[in-house]
Amino acid sequence: MFEFVSGPLVWLAFIVFAGGCAYRLGWMFVTARKDRVVYPYMSLKYGLRSLLHWIVPFASVNMRKHPVMTVVTFLFHICLIATPVLLTAHVVMLREAIGLSWWTLPPLAADIMTIMVLIGGVFFIARRIRLPEVRNVTDYSDYLLIAVVLAPFATGFIAHHQFFAYKTMVILHIVTGVLWLIAIPFTRLAHMLYFVFTRMYMGSEFGFVRNARDW
C-alpha cells in the first residue's frame, strides 16, 4: 500500500497536475484569440505594474481596508506553496527518486509554517460563516475546497510528529496531497494559474487603454 501510494500514485498525480495545468492554460491562450480585446489590449508594462501592486502586501487600497485578511492571505499562500516544496522529507524522497535536491526548511520552521496554513484555513472558514457578504456567496464547494487544501497539511503534521496511527496518517497524507494536486487545474483552485492573467489583463485595460490605475 505505502509503496503504491508513495510511488506510482504520486507520479500519476504530478502528471495529471502538470498536464491539467498545461491544458487549462493552453485552452485559455487559444480561446482568448477569439476575444476582441484580450490580445489587442494586453500590455506587458501595465500588466506587470498591476500585478506588482497586487502581490505586494498593502500595495492596494482594498488590502489596506482589510489588514487582517491581507496578512492572513499572504502568510497562508506563501506557507502553502513554500512548505511542501522546501520540506526536508519531500526533498529527500525526490533526491532518492531522481537525484535532484535543494535547500530545505529547518524542522521548526516547517512546523510553524504548517500551523500557519491551518490557522489561515480556519480563518477563511470563520470569515465565510461570519461575514454576510461572504456567507451569501458561499456554498458547500467552498468549504470542500478549503478542506482539500488543509487535509495534506493536517495529516502531514500529525504523521511527522507521530501523534498516533503513523502508517495510516502517512498514507492519508499522500492520498490527500495527491487529491490537492490534481484538484488545482480542475477546480476554482485554478485561480493559482489564472490569477496572473486576469490581473494582468485588467491592469492592461486600465493602464494601456484607460490611462488609469487599478489598485
Next chain:
Amino acid sequence: MVKDPGLDETIKKLTPQQIEKTINQVLKGEGARMKAYLTTCVHCGLCSEACHTFLSRDRDPNFSPVGKVKNTLWEMVKRKGKVDAEFIKNAARIVYTECGVCRRCSMYCPFGIDIAYMLLVVRRMLNLLNVVPAYLQDTTNSHAATMNQMWVQQDEWIDTLQWQEEEAQMEMAKARIPLDKEGAEVMYSVIAPEPKILAQLLSYMSQIMTVAGVDWTMPATDGWDNSNMAMYSGDFETMARVERLHYDTALRLKVKKIVMGECGHAFRGGAYDGPKWLSWRFPPVPLIHAIEWYYELLTTGRIKIIKKFKEPVTVQDPCNTVRGKGLHHQLRYIMNEMCEDFRDVDPRFEHNYCCMAGGGTINCGPPWTKSRAVSNRVKAEQLKATGAKYVVTPCHNCHSGIEQIISFYKLGMHTKFIADILIESIEKPQHLLA
C-alpha cells in the same frame, strides 16, 4: 417591487425554451474571459467594499458585486439556462437598476475580475429576450430610429443650433456655430439632451470656441449624437450603428479630431465599447473629452480665467472619464483654475463613488428614481462632508443623477457643468463682443 412595463409585461411573452436558448447562445459566444472569470472567482466577497449600493444599503449582501453576479449569472450557468420568467425579471432589476457598470469593483477584486462586464453580458441576454426597462428601451429605440437618444429630428437639430448661435451672438457678436464645415480642426459633438433640454450649453461652447479662436464645426446631418444608451441596454447592433455613423461623419468632414461635450457614457461608447464591437483597436479619428479640451485651452492660454467662481464647490469624478481615461488630474487643474474655494472629495480619483445614474440606470426612468437614490446614500454623505454648495459634474448622467440625490437627501446643493462656470469666468476680448 417597482412597476415597470418593460419588465412586467415583456416577461409574460417569454417561453422556457426561448429563455434557455438565449442564455446558452450568449454564454457560448463569450469565450476565455468569461470562463476564466467564472473559474477564478473564489467567492471571497472582497469586491463588496467597492460598491456604493452595498455600502448605501447597510451592507446588504445581495447588493455586493459578487452577490449580484450570484443572483443572475451564476444561477443561469448552474441551471444551464433553465430559469423562469420571474428569475429573468429579477435579474433585469439587478443588472439594469442596481449596477451602474462603473467598474469600481474591478479595482477591489484581488484577481481583477471584470464584474461589470459579466453583468453587461446578462444585459445582452435580457435585451435579446426583450426584457429591458421601458424608459431605457425607449431611448434605445430612439437611437435606432433617429440616431440620437431623444427623437430629435434633423430640422429641429439645425434649428436649435441656429437658435443657440443667435443666443451666443447676444453675448458675443462674433460667435458662430459653423455647420458641416469640411476640413475643420475640430468636430464638436454633443449628446441629445443638449439640444433637447440644455440648449444653453451649445451657446456656451460657441462662445468658448470663439474666444479660443478654434476652427471648428458641428455636423448638419445625423451622426452628431455620440451618446449611446443601446450600449447599456445590451443592443450592441444599434450601439455599433451609432458609433459608426459618428465616426463616418467625422471622416466625411475630414476633421483632425472630435471634441465631445461633458458626457461620460458617450465617451465610453466612442472610446471603448464602440470600437471594440466594430473590431477597431482604437477610434479612427482621435476623440477627446471636454475635460481634456478645456485643459488644453487653459494650459495653452487660448482661454484665460479672469474672474474665479467664489462659492465653495466640489467635484464628481465620472467613472468613464476618470476610471475610464484617467482625467482626474486635468479635472483638478480646471477646478483650481476657475474656482476660488475648491473642496475635494474623499474618496477621489479612480476611487470615487459612482453617481448611480450612469450605465443606463438613470435612463430606466422615474419608476426607479427612489430606489436609485436609496442605493447611493454614500454619495450624499461624501458630498455633504465637503461642505460645498455646488458640485461640478462633467458628465450628463452624473449631473442629473446627483441633482436627484441632492434633492432626495436635502443637501441644499446644486450641480453645474464645467461650462456653466467657465462661461462666467473667462476673459471675453472686447473685439469679439462688438
